[in-house]
Amino acid sequence: MDYGAPLRDYWISRAAKHTDDSYAGVPQSKFPEDLRVYEHLIWCSRADAVIELGTHRGGSALWFRDRLASLGKYWSAPPPSVISVDLDTAPASERLDATDPAWSESITLVRGDVLDPDLPRQVASFLRPDARCLVVEDAAHVYETTWAALVGFAGFVEPAGFLVVEDGCVDIEELRLSDDWPRGVLPAIRDWLGGPAGKEWIVREDLQLYGVTCHPGGYLQRRVRDTR
Ligand SMILES: C[S@@+](CC[C@H](N)C(=O)[O-])C[C@H]1O[C@@H](n2cnc3c(N)ncnc32)[C@H](O)[C@@H]1O
16 A cells, blocks of 8 residues: 555545445445444444345345344344335345345345335335334435435434435545536535424534545434433
């Protein structure tokens, strides 16, 4: 490694690598630093379910399932449950079959559109009523899908739980790798936080623990209700 290389070169190489990575043989696109933060979020919120918007090829759904299963042993959590939504779930089911033939016992792939106002109802039908959800928004990274995810899925998170809006890096000029990257994640978060539902949430920039993240401004925590 060239420690004298400019920081942007480092970012470019890391961003390129993360789209060419895998977990247990299944393609997955996440920085290790962000995965490590997710472990902290699962641990401190005692999440036992993940709602993932944007499955792609399934590696992240498998990773979340395995982390819920491993960490949940320490507090006797119920069996892990991952509900993962994509416009097309076939690429993920093929790859999951190859790694874990029993994946469908704990991972539910939902073919659907984040923009569909009925999607939250469909997702809810796959969850235990008492599920403690971590919500991960990793779909199209444009304003409309980010907004729809926040409106439709924030309510699944308990007080003190987390909703992570991924890839706010698309809205930071220095972090954009190409002109065809989408835009609109950070404006959607800002607008939603400024509305009535957003008042219940805080941005946890302190959880960008490792200096590099694809999700600047995206680690959102639901406030604990003041019962005084
Ligand atoms: C960045 S990839 C997800 C990567 C995956 N979560 C991972 O970490 O490996 C984004 C996915 O979102 C899906 N997507 C895009 N727009 C969507 C929408 N409106 N509703 C549901 N899924 C969408 C795409 O089909 C694509 O598979």
